[in-house]
Amino acid sequence: NAGVMQNPRHLVRRRGQEARLRCSPMKGHSHVYWYRQLPEEGLKFMVYLQKENIIDESGMPKERFSAEFPKEGPSILRIQQVVRGDSAAYFCASSPDRTAGYTFGSGTRLTVV
Amino acid sequence: RKEVEQDPGPFNVPEGATVAFNCTYSNSASQSFFWYRQDCRKEPKLLMSVYSSGNEDGRFTAQLNRASQYISLLIRDSKLSDSATYLCVVNTGNQFYFGTGTSLTVIP
Numbered sequence: 001n002a003g004v005m006q007n008p009r010h011l012v013r014r015r016g017q018e019a020r021l022r023c024s025p026m027k028g029h030s031h032v033y034w035y036r037q038l039p040e041e042g043l044k045f046m047v048y049l050q051k052e053n054i055i056d057e058s059g060m061p062k063e064r065f066s067a068e069f070p071k072e073g074p075s076i077l078r079i080q081q082v083v084r085g086d087s088a089a090y091f092c093a094s095s096p097d098r099t100a101g102y103t104f105g106s107g108t109r110l111t112v113v
Numbered sequence: 114r115k116e117v118e119q120d121p122g123p124f125n126v127p128e129g130a131t132v133a134f135n136c137t138y139s140n141s142a143s144q145s146f147f148w149y150r151q152d153c154r155k156e157p158k159l160l161m162s163v164y165s166s167g168n169e170d171g172r173f174t175a176q177l178n179r180a181s182q183y184i185s186l187l188i189r190d191s192k193l194s195d196s197a198t199y200l201c202v203v204n205t206g207n208q209f210y211f212g213t214g215t216s217l218t219v220i221p
Contacts, residue, residue: 041213044211045209045211059208089154098207107155
């Protein structure tokens with residue numbers, strides 16, 4: 001079992017470009033969560049998805065951010081027109097059901113220059 | 114009020130010491146509780162779930178007090194390798210809420 005796979009590990013984007021972050025959950029896990037961690041801060045919930053459905057996106061900024069978890073393939077977190085304040089570590093986690101503990105991926109560190 | 118609150122520390126303790134962290138949560142409807150460990154610039158990893166009856170895993174003991182809405186983690190006989198940030202996590206509805214973490218450094 002390969003665990004939660006995130007790629008890329010590091011991503012550098014210029015202001016105004018798009019960032020696409022990918023997450024493949026653990027085998028058998030249909031619940032995916034995205035979190036953001038700013039330097040020296042805690043993890044902040046962004047969005048919770050199940051296959052083809054967004055369950056809770058209350059932590060997502062209203063503009064420029066979107067997430068999907070298609071029937072086939074990884075979950076994608078997409079950030080359009082990135083700004084310097086988007087620089088952070090983005091962690092994906094998966095679980096087999098709503099109340100089980102998460103398993104996290106290694107994260108994608110986004111740097112906007 | 115934050116969903117989950119932790120003392121950020123830092124806690125600096127000598128090897129072999131016993132150290133305890135507490136965490137409070139605001140929503141009495143919270144359903145499940147966990148402690149995670151995060152090493153610098155790495156992903157959080159599940160340390161242990163927390164049950165109402167209390168549970169132990171080696172040198173680690175977790176307790177839940179629903180009446181007072183707090184969770185604790187006790188580490189006995191601290192090792193250098195225990196140095197990390199410990200995150201309290203509370204599941205409420207669809208979301209898992211993370212505390213900002215308590216930093217522990219174990220000193221030789």
